[in-house]
Amino acid sequence: MFWQAIGAARDLARAHDIAAVLIRYGFGDLVRRIGMAEALERAGKALHWRAPEELARLEPPARVRRALEELGPTFIKLGQILATRVDLFAPEWIAEFGKLQDAAPAVPFATIRAQLAEDLGEDPATVFAALETSPLAAASLAQVHRARLADGREVVLKVRRPGIRPTVEADLHLLARLAEIIDAEAPDLRRYRPREVVQEFTHSLRRELDFAAECRNAERIAARFVDQPHIVVPAIHWQWCGERLNVQDYVDGIPGHDMVAADAAGLDRKLLARRGAAAVLKMMLQDGFFHADPHPGNVFYLPDNCIAFIDFGMVGRLSETRRYELALLLHGLVSHQSELVARVLLDWRSTIDGDADADPARLRAEIDAFVDQYSGVPLKQLDLGAMLTDLVAILREHGLALPPDLSLLVKAFITLEGMGRQLDPGFDMGAEAAPFLRRVLLAHNAPAALAKRGWRALSGTLDVLAGLPQDLSEMLRAGRRGKLQIQVEVVSLKRFGEQLDRAASRMTIGIVTAALIIGSAIVMTVVRDPALAGLRTFGLLGFLGAAVGGIWVLLSIWRGRKG
Incomplete structure (x- = not known):
């Protein structure tokens, strides 16, 4: 194979x-x-x-x-x-x-110069007043070079490695x-869902190879923070950007992992933790479009306790329905409603192939114990990181998996809480998330939202009713012509039918083989039959046919047992 x-x-x-x-x-x-x-x-x-x-x-x-x-x-x-x-x-x-x-060894600048000139449309020396040939960083797909525009603006060039796409x-x-x-x-190994993981990985990596998509992601997120000057997303210079090149403003800040430098700069670490968490939670729960990899390497701290986010190659998306389900899940936890938590989890499960074997009763029993662990804990005191870790552990035990959008969110949540505690050991993710969750629940049940969903449902029902006379008329005409067909497919019965068909085929060949043996034995006694090598010709042919049929039956049985 x-x-x-x-x-x-x-x-x-x-x-x-x-x-x-x-x-x-x-x-x-x-x-x-x-x-x-x-x-x-x-x-x-x-x-x-x-x-x-x-x-x-x-x-x-x-x-x-x-x-x-x-x-x-x-x-x-x-x-x-x-x-x-x-x-x-x-x-x-x-x-x-x-x-x-x-990380990967840097490609010599001479190797990427021709590709860079092709993407810029002219020689790099003409576009930039200065361009550093030594990269700031080199990764597996690209490397980053610092440059300065003619107007003195500092930028970075993220250049895709030549020839990387075919590889x-x-x-x-x-x-x-x-x-x-x-x-x-x-x-x-099927419990690790190799096909699903590879498919998800393929989509993610192909998006990362398209730097223009990364630029669009950055601008989309930047537009959501125009009224929050303490959150910075580097500006994109579209005139030079494309699939293989991303030119954006240079961020001169303190890396997210350098706490010593943050303290030396006099930054307020508690304020940075709250602002960073609020920004990512807004992306997740309010906007539904979030930075899916907010680790310290993609975060910089700037003067006046501002925070800059870079590298939007990996982003997550949450529909309005999914955001409401997440808020409902947390509400069920803090209000001790295990049935509500189980319903949300089972709804998530039903969207994933291969999870039908999970036992809902056993899952509900474990969720009861899980919910009891958080019984009486106010949302502001809820340890979201620990809660989500325990939750996905239950899913793993039952062979269940989260949809890809939620798996990204859970990972981002855990990463975000880790960064927050690194900045502030007393950081409380539950307290930061509470206002956003409350807004999601209120927005979903607001009169305008209810009216909008009701109108959609009513419109769909009216469309069905409007088309019903025509559908019935076509069905009746098909019935009068004798062309009305009703097809019901039951997978288990289909497989049973295939097994019966194979068994009938084997039985038929077996009967024919037995008949050939008996008939050939009778023919061998007929004296007038012409002989071949001392044997009666037709009898010999019959025995050969019986041998072939017997071998076929044995092979069919062997293959059936192997399958």
Whole structure:
């Protein structure tokens, strides 16, 4: 099976590299189970590496993280996406995935100069009064150079690495094939939803490769903070931006992780924590469009306790309905309404394929205990980070997963609370979130919102009623012509019918085979039948046909048992 996947990907050498790294880090059994070892042996590759002793002593999460680092940029990005899936992986896995650093050796400026000139439409020296050839930072997809415009304005150029898209697309294609094989050949790994994760990762990485989309994200978020001067989003210079180039204002601030510099600058860390939390909560719960990776590397502290956000390649979106469900969930927790919490979780579950086997009664029982843990705790004192961690642990135990938009939100919540406590050990995320949650609940049940939803429902009902006479007329005409068809498909019955069909086919061939044997035995006794090599010709042909039929029946039974 995997041989066809490699042929489709046209990248046997890359598949060999992946298998070699997995085996070196002690995942040889996984390689064998998904068929990679056999395929590579056919290709003349020998896999006899052993994991070094120091790697063998590492825990599985650490070994996986080290393997992803060695596999390169695409897989590092995959690990960063996995770090957002707190609903699929236990905390120790999330912690290891969070250590993946998106860093890479810088590409010499001479290598990117031609591409930069093509994107700018003229020589870089003509556009910029000064351009630093040494990058400020270099990552797997791009590197950043500082420059100065003719008017003296300081900017940064985020330049995509030349030739990176074909490499990424090849890796994505191969990952999709690997996910299909793991899903089919490794049942114990299906709980990690390999196809869903790879699909989510593919969409995310392709969006990150389009720097114009990142620019649009930045401007969309900046527009929501025009009335809040203490929140800064770098201005975009669209005349030079495109798919491979992002030119924006340079942010000269203190990195989010440098608490010593923040204290030296006289900044109010408690105020920074509240402002940062309020900004991200506004994006999530009020605007429904948020920075999905607000870690310290993407945050800078500016004079007057201002905060700047950069890097909007990864964003999350929450519909109005989803924001209301989240607020309803938290309301159910603090008001001790476990049935309400269970209803929201089961509604979320119903939108995900493969979750039908979860036991609702057992889930409700665990939710009762979970809710009781937070019984009587005011919303302002609710530890949202701990609550969400416990919640996704329950989901993992039941084999459930959050929709992708909510998994991003949970990860961003936890990251945000961690940053807030780093700035202020007494930071209370529940108190900061309370006003936003209250506004969401009030807005959803406001008279105008109720009237709007009612009008939509009424309009839909009227549309159905208006079209009902025509639909009935067409149905009656089809009935009079004898062309009215009603199709009901029951998956379990369909499978049962297929099994009956196979059984009937085997029985038929078995009966024909038995008839051939009996008939051939009778024919062999007929003296007038012409002989061939001392045997009666028609009798010999009958026995051959019976042998073929018998072999077919045996093969069919064997294949059925294997399936």
